[in-house]
Amino acid sequence: MGQLAALTKLDLSSCGSLTGLPESMGQLTALMTLGLSGCKKLAGLPEWMHRRASWVSLGLPPCVHAVPDWLCESTALMTLDLCLCSSLTGLPESMGQLAALTTLDLSDCHSLTGLPESMGQLAALTTLSLMECISLTGLPESMGQLAALTTL
Numbered sequence: 001m002g003q004l005a006a007l008t009k010l011d012l013s014s015c016g017s018l019t020g021l022p023e024s025m026g027q028l029t030a031l032m033t034l035g036l037s038g039c040k041k042l043a044g045l046p047e048w049m050h051r052r053a054s055w056v057s058l059g060l061p062p063c064v065h066a067v068p069d070w071l072c073e074s075t076a077l078m079t080l081d082l083c084l085c086s087s088l089t090g091l092p093e094s095m096g097q098l099a100a101l102t103t104l105d106l107s108d109c110h111s112l113t114g115l116p117e118s119m120g121q122l123a124a125l126t127t128l129s130l131m132e133c134i135s136l137t138g139l140p141e142s143m144g145q146l147a148a149l150t151t152l
Contacts, residue, residue, distance in 0.1 A: 002027030013059055014038035021046050035059035037081045062086060072097050079103040083129070086110040096121030102148075107131040114138065120145035127151040 002024035010028075012018060013035040019042065025031070026048025034049075036042060037059035044063055050070045058071070059081035065088060071077070072094035080098070082088060083105045089112060096118025104122075106112060107129045113136065119125075120142025126149060130136060143149075 001025050004028060005030060007031055009033040009057075011035035011059075012039060016040050018042055023048065026051070032076075033057040035081070036061040037083055038062070040084075057081075059083075060085065064088060067092055067095065069094070074098070076100055078124075079105075081105040082109060083107040084109075088112055089135075090114055091116050091119075093118045095119065098122060099124060101125055103127040105129045106133060109133050111135055115140050115143070117142045119143050122146060123148060125149055 001022050007028050008030050010031060010033070014037070016038065018039045023046065025046070032054055033056055039061040042061040042063050045060070045068065050068065053074055055074045055077050057079035058077065062084045064082065064085045072092060077098055078100050080101060080103070086109060088109045093116045095116055101122050102124050104125060104127070108131070110132065112133045117140045119140055125146055128149060128151070
């Protein structure tokens with residue numbers, strides 16, 4: 001796979017039998033969009049994902065129990081799909097650093113109990129999906145600062 005030098009988008013969403021990603025994918029320097037949502041057999045994220053700061057769109061697999069620290073340093077990230085991450089209980093305060101984030105999908109995050117106050121810093125956020133977040137007990141007051149938010 002490392003020879004696909006021009007590949008910018010790879011969508012493997014809902015590949016239910018996918019158990020891993022080849023290390024050679026780390027050589028795909030043009031890759032900016034990766035969809036792994038619904039890949040229920042993936043046990044973790046490969047190391048090469050952590051070394052890339054140029055992500056524009058990411059869909060993470062259900063095995064994600066916490067938002068990785070490196071993700072909140074991805075300043076170009078516009079779309080983050082965490083749907084079906086049913087073990088995810090919360091988001092880090094550092095989520096507020098994702099200044100370019102326009103879409104955040106948290107649907108079917110059944111264990112999600114709350115959102116950080118830093119959500120109010122996501123000035124570019126237009127879409128936030130919280131469908132089926134059955135454990136969510138409330139929304140932070142800071143969400144009132146999301147002037148660009150059009151869909152909740």
